[in-house]
Amino acid sequence: MFTADVDGGTFRLRRATRADLPAMVRLLADDALGAGRETAQDMEPYQRAFEAIAADPNHLLVVGGLVPHGDAEGAAVATFQLSFLPGISRQGAWRSQLEGVRVDASLRGQGLGKLMVEWAIAESRRRGCSLMQLTTHVSRTAAHRFYERLGFEASHVGMKLPLQD
Amino acid sequence: MFTADVDGGTFRLRRATRADLPAMVRLLADDALGAGRETAQDMEPYQRAFEAIAADPNHLLVVGGLVPHGDAEGAAVATFQLSFLPGISRQGAWRSQLEGVRVDASLRGQGLGKLMVEWAIAESRRRGCSLMQLTTHVSRTAAHRFYERLGFEASHVGMKLPLQD
Numbered sequence: 296m297f298t299a300d301v302d303g304g305t306f307r308l309r310r311a312t313r314a315d316l317p318a319m320v321r322l323l324a325d326d327a328l329g330a331g332r333e334t335a336q337d338m339e340p341y342q343r344a345f346e347a348i349a350a351d352p353n354h355l356l357v358v359g360g361l362v363p364h365g366d367a368e369g370a371a372v373a374t375f376q377l378s379f380l381p382g383i384s385r386q387g388a389w390r391s392q393l394e395g396v397r398v399d400a401s402l403r404g405q406g407l408g409k410l411m412v413e414w415a416i417a418e419s420r421r422r423g424c425s426l427m428q429l430t431t432h433v434s435r436t437a438a439h440r441f442y443e444r445l446g447f448e449a450s451h452v453g454m455k456l457p458l459q460d
Numbered sequence: 461m462f463t464a465d466v467d468g469g470t471f472r473l474r475r476a477t478r479a480d481l482p483a484m485v486r487l488l489a490d491d492a493l494g495a496g497r498e499t500a501q502d503m504e505p506y507q508r509a510f511e512a513i514a515a516d517p518n519h520l521l522v523v524g525g526l527v528p529h530g531d532a533e534g535a536a537v538a539t540f541q542l543s544f545l546p547g548i549s550r551q552g553a554w555r556s557q558l559e560g561v562r563v564d565a566s567l568r569g570q571g572l573g574k575l576m577v578e579w580a581i582a583e584s585r586r587r588g589c590s591l592m593q594l595t596t597h598v599s600r601t602a603a604h605r606f607y608e609r610l611g612f613e614a615s616h617v618g619m620k621l622p623l624q625d
Contacts, residue, residue, distance in 0.1 A: 316548075323549050332550050344552030351518070354546065376548065381519065382541060383481075384488050384560045385497050387509030391623075395549045416621065425624045430595060430616035442619050451595035453616025454607050456581065458556075459590045 296357070297414050301405050304363040308414055311356040311374065313349075316341050318371035319358065322397040328432055329397075353379045355418070359398075359407060372399040373407055377415050379422055391419035393429040412445055461522070462579055466570050469528040473579060476521040476539065478514075481506050483536035484523065487562040493597055494562075518544045520583070524563075524572060537564040538572055542580050544587055556584035558594040577610055 296308040311319065320341055324333035348354045355377045360369030375396040381389055393415055398407050419427045430453030431438045439449060461473040476484065485506055489498035513519045520542045525534030540561040546554055558580055563572050584592045595618030596603045604614060 319548055329549065334551065337551075340552035341548060342552075344546050344548050344554075347546035347554075348548070351546070353516070356548065374548075378545060380543060380545075380557075381509050381512035381516070382559055383484055383506060383509050383513070383521065383539075384494065386499065386502075387505035387507075389509075389512075392545075394547055416623070420623050425622070427621040427623055428595070428619065430593070430618050432616055433614075439617055439619070445621070447619035447621045449598075449617045449619050451597055451618025451620060452604055452614045453595050453618040454593065454604070454612035454614050455616060456592040456610070456612045457590070458581070458585050458592055 297410070299407075299410055301361070301402070301407065303402075304361050304369070306373075306407055306410070307360050307362055307369060308357055308411065309360060309368070311345075311358045311371070313342065313345055315358045315371045315374075316345055319374045322371070322374050322399060323395060325400055326397065327434070348376070355379075357411070357415075359411060361399075361402065372402055373397060373411060375411055375415065377418065379419075379424060385425060388425035389423055390426040390428055391415070391422070391424040393427065396429075408441065409445065412442070416445070462575070464572075464575055466526070466567070466572065468567075469526050469534070471538075471572055471575070472525050472527055472534060473522055473576065474525060474533070476510075476523045476536070478507065478510055480523045480536045480539075481510055484539045487536070487539050487564060488560060490565055491562065492599070513541070520544075522576070522580075524576060526564075526567065537567055538562060538576060540576055540580065542583065544584075544589060550590060553590035554588055555591040555593055556580070556587070556589040558592065561594075573606065574610065577607070581610070 298307045323329045358371035359373035361372045362369035376394040378392045488494045523536035524538035526537045527534035541559040543557045
């Protein structure tokens with residue numbers, strides 16, 4: 296997908312495999328909001344979700360691996376999900392939706408997140424999407440600035456309703 | 461799907477058919493924001509989008525028909541799309557996403573929108589979703605209050621990036 300030289304080796308985006316799941320859950324859990332929402336004690340729900348995503352060509356689960364010497368896959372140090380959604384509105388526009396963007400805490404500040412989102416924007420264009428969208432928690436003010444620098448506009452209110460009893 | 465008695469007849473939710481598309485586009489266009497985004501002059505993009513949605517069991521396109529005497533289908537006077545999205549985060553939670561909720565201007569204030577969203581919440585639970593989500597434009601303050609009354613929390617910022625050149 297793409298490769299970039301960073302401190303410590305080569306950063307390489309690739310499609311996530313089932314073997315990446317533990318690293319992905321760690322990335323999701325290492326987060327102010329994610330800490331209370333994720334648990335690696337039972338991996339089975341994550342595995343089921345992985346299979347559902349892998350079975351649907353309209354969802355793309357991506358990890359970034361850090362490869363010390365450029366010749367192996369490298370453990371997953373970043374992740375995101377990109378979904379392609381059909382809709383009637385906006386003249387039948389396809390839109391892409393970005394979820395769960397995470398970069399390992401030790402690797403932040405090197406522009407890996409920017410590289411990932413730029414790749415996701417390019418892939419969304421390639422797949423014919425007219426619009427890309429995401430929501431971030433109101434408390435993630437650094438993320439808002441990050442996405443605004445990439446051209447996103449905070450035009451909407453994101454509303455959530457928990458459904459679990 | 462469901463039926464409710466309202467002024468002027470029976471309001472009945474059903475899966476949208478291709479024949480509903482012109483009415484759905486009218487509903488989407490009859491809106492402060494939609495007016496500039498929709499055009500019924502070329503229906504072909506809408507038809508392509510309809511086929512993509514109809515082909516994917518994880519997207520549900522719904523219309524509400526107003527049936528004067530309770531024995532026919534009735535023209536579409538309301539519409540929404542409900543999508544079921546797998547994801548890794550939140551312990552592999554499925555989430556449902558509501559898009560394009562519209563009620564004919566002449567029928568507003570009778571609670572049809574509330575009936576539709578309540579049905580969508582129930583259907584999301586039935587399909588095993590842990591979370592339901594939507595975004596509304598920051599200018600739609602009445603919609604924010606409407607969804608908050610139904611239990612949604614405005615916890616997120618919704619960011620959009622147009623991709624068309």
